[in-house]
Amino acid sequence: MSDAAPFSSVAIVGLGLIGSSVARGVRRYMPGVRIAAYDADPAVRDTARRLGLADNIPDTAAEAVADAALVILCVPVGAMGAAARDLAGALAPHALVTDVGGSKESVLAALRAALPDALIVPGHPVAGTEHSGPEAGFATLFRGRWCILTPDEGTPDAPVAALRAFWEALGANVELMTPRHHDRVLAVTSHVPHLIAYAIVGTASDLEQVTESEVIKFSAGGFRDFTRIAASDPVMWRDVFLNNREAVLEILQRLTEDVTMLQRAIRWGDGDALFDLFTRTRAIRRSIIAEGQDDAAVDFGRRHDDSA
Numbered sequence: 001m002s003d004a005a006p007f008s009s010v011a012i013v014g015l016g017l018i019g020s021s022v023a024r025g026v027r028r029y030m031p032g033v034r035i036a037a038y039d040a041d042p043a044v045r046d047t048a049r050r051l052g053l054a055d056n057i058p059d060t061a062a063e064a065v066a067d068a069a070l071v072i073l074c075v076p077v078g079a080m081g082a083a084a085r086d087l088a089g090a091l092a093p094h095a096l097v098t099d100v101g102g103s104k105e106s107v108l109a110a111l112r113a114a115l116p117d118a119l120i121v122p123g124h125p126v127a128g129t130e131h132s133g134p135e136a137g138f139a140t141l142f143r144g145r146w147c148i149l150t151p152d153e154g155t156p157d158a159p160v161a162a163l164r165a166f167w168e169a170l171g172a173n174v175e176l177m178t179p180r181h182h183d184r185v186l187a188v189t190s191h192v193p194h195l196i197a198y199a200i201v202g203t204a205s206d207l208e209q210v211t212e213s214e215v216i217k218f219s220a221g222g223f224r225d226f227t228r229i230a231a232s233d234p235v236m237w238r239d240v241f242l243n244n245r246e247a248v249l250e251i252l253q254r255l256t257e258d259v260t261m262l263q264r265a266i267r268w269g270d271g272d273a274l275f276d277l278f279t280r281t282r283a284i285r286r287s288i289i290a291e292g293q294d295d296a297a298v299d300f301g302r303r304h305d306d307s308a
């Protein structure tokens with residue numbers, strides 16, 4: 001185990017974009033930490049073995065987690081319960097169980113129900129791409145990104161500190177919040193934006209007056225950016241919406257009111273209302289960049305820079 005590594009052995013369950021990025025990150029930033037991994041899909045296990053993502057990739061989840069000090073569930077949020085049930089009775093004593101799911105309240109409930117005696121500290125690295133699968137991951141995915149942990153109030157400090165140190169070793173900045181607050185924040189910053197992208201790309205492809213070839217031909221700029229988001233994994237996003245229903249519906253209601261306001265401004269030629277809103281939104285974009293959080297370009301560089 002390297003000096004900095006907070007866990008001597010980790011088991012990763014689910015070897016898609018996020019699981020394979022964690023595996024690559026552990027190899028690069030915590031050399032010496034033993035990695036075991038499992039994926040329910042045999043083809044993914046084969047690919048992961050070929051890529052050398054872990055020291056051991058057995059054919060059952062129970063074997064993968066048997067000796068792990070940290071178990072990280074990296075499966076779609078709707079599969080968390082099933083993945084956790086596969087581990088029941090197989091966890092090492094004192095193992096810490098965490099996850100990377102994009103919604104937290106329902107995931108925590110599913111993990112608790114499946115593993116009532118386990119020490120669980122849920123997590124969510126707010127970093128990703130529109131790609132999925134074991135070949136899409138890269139070691140630097142979490143660098144400079146936030147990772148949100150949502151421990152219970154009663155959780156002892158030591159495991160939370162160890163998990164914080166783990167994500168920091170992968171390059172992330174860590175913040176703690178309640179699962180409920182997480183779900184409300186992410187509904188605004190991630191979930192509804194994805195829904196809007198899915199909706200506009202679906203609308204464009206349904207338009208009768210504009211042919212599909214025109215949509216493709218003229219998809220520069222704005223629409224093209226939406227198509228990147230709308231190419232994100234259908235299973236992952238179906239599960240996120242079904243598991244963060246309440247917060248997403250609340251934000252959608254607010255959005256609908258704001259869109260109606262814009263409709264009215266356009267109809268009545270209220271240029272000031274449009275100008276004021278667009279000025280405010282431009283300022284938000286600029287403050288995100290000033291905080292170093294915009295990095296389509298940086299990310300592109302990272303992915304191409306990443307030899308792992």
Ligand SMILES: NC(=O)c1ccc[n+]([C@@H]2O[C@H](COP(=O)([O-])OP(=O)(O)OC[C@H]3O[C@@H](n4cnc5c(N)ncnc54)[C@H](O)[C@@H]3O)[C@@H](O)[C@H]2O)c1
Nearest residue numbers: 014016017018040041075076077079101102128129132133
């Ligand atoms: N993609 C992103 O941008 C992103 C970012 C942050 C967090 N997340 C979260 O990470 C999780 C994984 O997302 P991803 O993008 O890596 O998805 P992915 O589709 O790339 O990988 C998911 C993997 O989980 C496996 N799997 C499904 N059910 C399983 C089970 N019961 N047991 C074992 N393996 C199982 C699948 O075979 C697949 O290989 C999701 O919960 C998602 O919300 C995703």
Ligand SMILES: O=C(O)C(=O)C[C@]1(C(=O)O)C=C[C@@H](O)C=C1
Nearest residue numbers: 102125126127128129130189190
């Ligand atoms: O950059 C992207 O492609 C993402 O969609 C990443 C993104 C996000 O919305 O910011 C997507 C889902 C997550 O759970 C966390 C991060």
